[in-house]
Amino acid sequence: MLITDDFLPVPVPESLTATYLVPTTGSVDPAPAEAVAALGGRLSGPVHDLARQMLDSPLMTVDTRPIAEFPHLPPDLLTAFGATDTQLARLDAATELVVVQASYRPGWPPAHEWAARTVACAVAESLGADVVDVFALQFLDPATALRSLPDAEGRVRLIDWVLVPYSSDDGGLWFTTKGLRRFGLLELQAQGVPSHLTRAWGAVMTGVARRLLRAWTDGLTDSEVPAFVQLPVVTSVTGHDIAVAYGNPQQHDTTGPAALRLELDPATDPDADSFLTLLPPSGHPGPTGRYFAAVCATLFGAAAQSDVRYARPDDAMARAIATARDGLPGIRDRFLAGTLPDGVQLLVKYGLPTDEGPEFVWAGVTSWATPERIVGASASDATADPAVRVGQPVVVDAVDVVDWALLDGSGVIEGGWTQAVLDAGDRSQR
Structure with missing residues (x-):
């Protein structure tokens, strides 16, 4: 080698x-x-x-x-x-x-x-x-x-197999992956991520995981298992990598690529995990967090900024919530019966309490055994609750749900009434 x-x-x-x-x-x-x-x-x-x-x-x-x-x-x-x-x-x-x-x-x-x-x-x-x-x-x-298993063409959503948890440290947020070891690859980590980039950076980590997993498995095609696989020290990630990892391969993204450097961080404790650490390219001036912010801006633009939104106490929003809640029993029946269209994901929107009013976040539904409780994976990072992170399991009380939506690769195909009200408000202010 x-x-x-x-x-x-x-x-x-x-x-x-x-x-x-x-x-x-x-x-x-x-x-x-x-x-x-x-x-x-x-x-x-x-x-x-x-x-x-x-x-x-x-x-x-x-x-x-x-x-x-x-x-x-x-x-x-x-x-x-x-x-x-x-x-x-x-x-x-x-x-x-x-x-x-x-x-x-x-x-x-x-x-x-x-x-x-x-x-x-x-x-x-x-x-x-x-x-x-x-x-x-x-x-x-x-x-x-x-x-979550492969379809007839062998395709899977990486987010069904790899989570991206994170926690706070002195220099910002510490992100890791949990799932790449299923495939033999070391888990990824990134330190010093600015807290306002939680949602965007979780998606970046997922896209990088997808890119590296492809390089990893491409190096394992010989009949004999090699002792090492060589991964590029400088890897790139694009919006398309992220879309594929989230199960939207038909999404053609024109952003990026953004470059990140890999560094092997071996564990000193034999019972601890080694990591592949994501860093700015060599010679990059300035703090690591500033470069990570630039990566998110390259891939997501303004969407990389915090997108916390609070309820508007107006009639349009009240009607939207009432419409969504009236439809909860019916969409649960369709979910349990398996009659939702192929390739469609069911999400619910629910409120987390904050001093400024409820913060609303989305979660992809994975189980809905009883009408009162929904089990899912968070589709967004919450500012109010550090435990609510993209890809992390969440349990939602149905009484807290204010909206639901069916998504395919093109976006919302059914539901999303509260989001329509918010989007209409944004357009009216332009």
Whole structure:
């Protein structure tokens, strides 16, 4: 392998393992092959074939074990990633776990993840049970998780597999990814991100993850797994990278590219994670945060600025909220029945309390088992609540919902009444 200053050698693990759990009560027969077959046309042909082949091979195991034999699942972390009280109660009452594990070499497709998630969700649906993704310490709604699997052309949304959490530090915000290790790649981090760029920078991190994952898997195409893959020290990210990562490949973006430098940050503690750190290109003058702001401006323009909006106490907004709320039962029924159009995402808009009035944010719906509570992933970063971040799990009380919308690659195709009122107000002020 030729090592130059233009490339960064990143170590490749020999193999990868995915683990999913299905908590149950009493002795059960998971019957994984029958459960997968029962999914029928809900799986693409390639995914169905992959799951069946892995089940018939020593690369996958499906075991039922007493729950006491498995390491304790911390309820506080599960709650932080969206677990409901009902899910935690079912886990606490469970006596056994169906443990689905699959191993495979690094590369594309990540057969271990695709197959293990398929089988675990199939088993959970057949038993009327939950699924726990051990990597993310996250409950998954089986029906929603099945939709995260590749379509017939092998396409997935990276945001269904990689989260972008962040926290505050002395110099600003510290962003990381959580999910690239599923594919063997080190997680990304960025430090010193200005706080007003939370939403934009989360999208940047997701776009960079998509760009690097492509370079990573392109370096793993040989029959032998290499010891290292060389990633470019200076990588670029475009609006199209971000659109693809969010599942909108038809969006043709003309912004960017913006350049970022990679630096390997190895862990000194053997139990800690190493990272690929995102930095400005070498020789860039000024603070790191200023360059990150320039990257967001290049990719998003004015949209990179904070977009917190508060309710207007006027008749038009009141009518918009009433219309949206009247339609909640119907859109929930369509979501649960799986009758929404292909490629469409359901989002809900809800209020977070602040001293200036409620701050409204959006969340993509992943589960809506009871009318009163909606489980989803945040589609925006909240100023009022540092726990509400793009891609992070959220639990929304239906009474707090003021709007809903169906989105495809072209934008809102149904709903979004409050946003229409806000947009009309913006136009009237021009």
